[in-house]
């Protein structure tokens with residue numbers, strides 16, 4: 276079985292056998308499928324994009340760290356569709372494997388037929404294959420429905436020491452499955468078992484094993500070194516029949532390594548499904564598992580010795596964050612580096628004082644700082660904001676918001692369009708948009724913003740050439756806006772009451788710059804403004 280190269284052997288339609296690129300192949304492939312099913316209601320040909328697809332043939336892990344569940348998450352994280360043929364159901368958690376129930380061979384065959392005959396996956400990846408019958412069924416199905424690449428993770432024993440496929444399986448692996456494989460990815464114990472029990476302990480041993488396993492028939496071998504002594508780096512040895520490549524990353528000290536092997540093999544399969552060459556597929560997969568392990572370093576799931584990895588690199592991002600509440604707009608503090616410099620304080624000190632004084636949300640508006648300084652300031656401010664449960668937004672700079680993992684951004688009419696910002700930031704970051712007119716407010720709503728900032732209500736020196744809309748303009752925008760509004764522009768203790776006194780329900784607060792930061796004591800000024808706001812909303 277050949278893996279991807281630029282010349283793709285086409286499966287469905289002999290008329291397209293001369294196609295050059297993988298992407299052309301995808302379009303023609305789907306066209307051939309549509310021609311067979313003329314009655315299927317589909318949009319026009321150009322709209323239909325066939326997406327990369329991996330089929331995993333593996334066991335279910337109830338703890339969802341390894342097996343089918345790891346494969347699904349890894350493929351999703353890598354942007355590839357994943358279908359599943361389940362070979363066994365395991366009762367498993369972070370302590371170990373409590374039970375295994377093997378799916379009858381003929382039902383594995385039925386699942387294989389369902390997926391392969393209809394969905395035409397690009398790549399098949401195998402995990403737990405618990406019986407000789409299942410291995411034979413799989414090899415038979417792959418002969419009947421060939422795919423572009425076969426990735427074999429020869430799962431035998433769980434990290435906790437439970438047998439998932441016994442030694443009786445080894446002959447069928449060696450004689451039938453491995454010779455069909457484009458890559459096989461044993462860990463140290465599995466490589467040793469495939470080679471009749473030779474001890475494998477060093478990186479030199481891994482080279483020997485990669486070559487010896489290659490002789491069994493797979494096109495490529497990756498011997499994984501997760502189980503090398505903890506004092507060594509995480510080293511994997513790749514052999515393509517000609518050259519060796521050593522993939523080395525520093526070892527991440529974490530108990531959460533359950534499922535790393537399944538995840539790595541699925542990511543290799545995902546890259547192959549996207550059209551990568553084998554070597555770059557392995558390289559990207561190794562980078563990905565390193566990132567996933569690093570994100571999982573200190574997550575606590577279960578009481579056992581081995582927790583799962585964080586496939587989507589997201590599990591911790593919601594721990595300290597709460598959803599946006601429009602009431603957060605009540606006392607909205609916007610920083611200004613020039614003012615802070617003038618008064619001799621750092622951005623971090625300014626933010627600390629504003630929060631202590633009662634600010635309910637912070638926006639970093641740093642027009643004159645270097646990107647690296649801005650990022651450092653954002654990270655430092657975020658720590659303080661998280662401790663106090665105050666959201667932190669970044670003005671204009673989506674990149675800084677992403678890099679610092681701030682709670683969101685505030686953007687103007689001439690910045691990145693809000694719908695693009697939304698696509699980049701994902702569905703749950705906060706996005707605020709500056710709006711002067713009902714049309715702006717409507718667009719912000721359509722684009723997926725969470726709130727709008729409207730002004731300048733009064734003249735201000737903070738923003739040059741900024742048209743003042745006055746109280747009337749503010750009221751017009753508020754009445755038309757479907758989103759909560761914060762008023763901005765020349766606001767301070769003397770006029771905050773007039774603004775809140777407009778009495779429009781979606782006007783939730785005031786945003787202030789100079790009135791807090793162009794003053795000697797930020798803490799005192801914030802406290803004073805808080806009192807005025809509280810008074811005016813009684």
Ligand SMILES: Nc1ncnc2c1ncn2[C@@H]1O[C@H](COP(=O)(O)OP(=O)(O)O)[C@@H](O)[C@H]1O
Nearest residue numbers: 462499500501502509510526527535536539564
């Ligand atoms: N603690 C770790 N730090 C960094 N990489 C690791 C660590 N543990 C495993 N890996 C990597 O994860 C992948 C899976 O390896 P391994 O754990 O040996 O497989 P298996 O889960 O099949 O035993 C390999 O690329 C390996 O180098």
Ligand SMILES: Cc1ncc(COP(=O)(O)O)c(N)n1
Nearest residue numbers: 334335341342433434533534
């Ligand atoms: C269903 C199933 N498949 C594979 C593994 C191997 O994963 P690990 O080696 O990380 O325990 C597992 N534990 N369970």
Ligand SMILES: [Mg+2]
Nearest residue numbers: 434501535536
């Ligand atoms: Mg492991």
